[in-house]
Amino acid sequence: MPDFQQTVGVVGAGTFGTAIANLLSRRVDVLLYSRNPDTVERINRERQNFGINLSPRINAIxxxxxxxxxxTLIFPVVPSDGFRSTMTRLGPHLRPYHILIHGTKGFDVQGITPAQMDEGLLEPQHVSTMSQVITQxxxxxxxxxxxGPNLATEILEGQPTATVIGSVYEEVIELGKKVLSSDAFHVFGNNDILGAELAGALKNIIAIGSGILRGRGLGKNLQAMLITRGLMxxxxxxQAMGSTNSAFFGTAGIGDLVATATSKNSRNFTFGFRLGKGEKMADIEATMPExxxxxxxxxxxxxxxNYYKLRLPITQMLYNIVFDGYNIDKAIKFLITYPYDVDVDF
Ligand SMILES: NC(=O)C1=CN([C@@H]2O[C@H](COP(=O)(O)OP(=O)(O)OC[C@H]3O[C@@H](n4cnc5c(N)ncnc54)[C@H](OP(=O)(O)O)[C@@H]3O)[C@@H](O)[C@H]2O)C=CC1
Ligand SMILES: O=C(CO)COP(=O)(O)O
Structure with a gap:
């Protein structure tokens, strides 16, 4: 069995994969995997990615x-819609001794077509988190x-931040801390992996909403309320998906929510900002490479x-705006006059 302390793998040479590789390279040698041979060749020749100099301890593969x-320790960091196919590619080579800590913030959907989903047929059995995809x-x-609040652009600049490793296995948390911790990166642990994954994925929705408000020229009061009610x-x-509240009120939840919902470096915030400025979804998608x-x-x-019969008014309004072209100002009025009865209701 190879020694994980000598060489750690990162799968996905995108912005976050590169940021993680740079953090790891303070302590270990890193193999940074890209499925694109040109990317591998370029990184190894230029010793740079996204304009950032790479540590000599990082090699692309x-x-x-x-x-x-x-x-034996690998960090998969590819987008959620390519995660399952990435795991099926790695799967035949992986052994029970491997440890995988992913950095992907999204959901996997399987067993239902996009058209069936649009008909309202999506059920929990069709949706997996990335850790569930790995075990499947x-x-x-x-x-x-x-x-956690891990905007890759800031990490690549060398700015300090923190993250949380969610895992039911203490040894996974301890190993992650060992290889990632530095004076620029504090690593917490949380045994509620589902909560950490859900928080990381869901805050992107609220970040879109926050971007919309900024795009409309609205101020911090409303942004603060969106973040507050969004967190709820x-x-x-x-809770409906089976997680505890703990991750939502820590680094993976409110921590990442504040970073992503207030930063122009966030792609989700930027997407919302452009919607708020009046651009159409199709135009944004066509011109936003990220x-x-x-x-x-x-x-x-x-x-x-809808399946769980949850009342999530912000999510509802954002869905209407993004997918049905609903008027943003009407959506804001709807939320301001929404009959929220209590401030803190859990
Ligand atoms: N950027 C950030 O600040 C942060 C991002 N994240 C999360 O990390 C994940 C990746 O984001 P990010 O790095 O920014 O994304 P990027 O778009 O910058 O990079 C994605 C990388 O994944 C690779 N990739 C894409 N699809 C596949 C696939 N089907 N199979 C294998 N590799 C694939 C791409 O390779 P190729 O070049 O070959 O297409 C690319 O190298 C997302 O879930 C994001 O939410 C989490 C925290 C911070
Ligand atoms: O998850 C992130 C920061 O923690 C990155 O957010 P974006 O994907 O919106 O850039």
Missing amino acids: GNVQELVEKC ETVVRRVGCLS EMARFG LAEGVRTLKITWHLA
């Missing part, structure tokens, strides 16, 4: 089998997630909330 044989597609059981909706949805996971998460969450 395009061979899955070699990656898995050389690394591979023999790996020691799984964790990274979740996240926690309520989490990924806004929250759009996909919003659709899945709205359908599941």
Whole structure:
């Protein structure tokens, strides 16, 4: 069995995968996997990615089998809609001794077509978190997630922040802390992995809403209320999905929500900002090369909330705005006059 302390793998050479690789390289050698041979060749030749110099301890790699044989600890950091296919590619090479800590903030949907989903047929059995996908597609059981205020652009600049590793396995949390912790990166642990994954995915929805408010030129009062009530909706949805509240009130929840819902470096906030400025969804998607996971998460969450018969007025309004072109000012009026009865209701 290879020694995880010598070489750690990262799957996905996007902005967050590169940021994680840079953090890891303070303590261990890193193999950064990209499925694109040109990306592998370029990174190894230029020793840069996204304009950031890479540590000499990072090497790009395009061979899955070699990656898995050389690394027992691997961080998959690919978008949620490519996560399952990535796991099916890694699956045949992975062994029970491997440990996977993913950094993906979104949901997987399987067993239902997009048209069936639009007909309202989505049920919980169709939706998985990334840790569930790992255990469905591979023999790996020691799984964790990274979740927290981790805007990749800031991490790549060397700015300090914190994260939480969610895992039911203490050894996964301890190992993650060991390889990632530094004076620029504080690592917490939480045994509620489901809560940490849900919080990381759901805050992207609220970040879109916050961007919309900024795009409309609205101020901090309303943004603060959106974040406050948005957090309540996240926690309520989490309860319906079976998680505790703890992750929502920590680093993975309110921590990441504040960062993502207030930063122009967030793709989700930017997506909302442009909607708020009056741009159409199709135009934004066509001109925004980066990924806004929250759009996909919003659709899945709205359908599941309907299944659970949850009343999530912010999620409802955002769904109407994003997918049905509902008038933003009417949506804001609806929320301001919504008959919320109590301030804190859980
Ligand atoms: N960026 C951020 O600030 C943060 C992002 N995250 C989360 O991390 C995840 C990745 O985000 P980010 O790195 O920003 O995204 P990017 O779009 O920057 O990069 C995604 C990477 O994943 C690879 N990829 C895409 N689809 C697949 C696939 N089907 N199979 C294998 N590889 C694939 C891409 O490879 P290729 O170049 O070959 O297409 C690319 O290298 C998201 O879920 C995001 O929410 C979490 C915290 C912070
Ligand atoms: O999850 C993130 C920060 O923690 C990144 O947010 P965006 O995907 O909106 O850029």
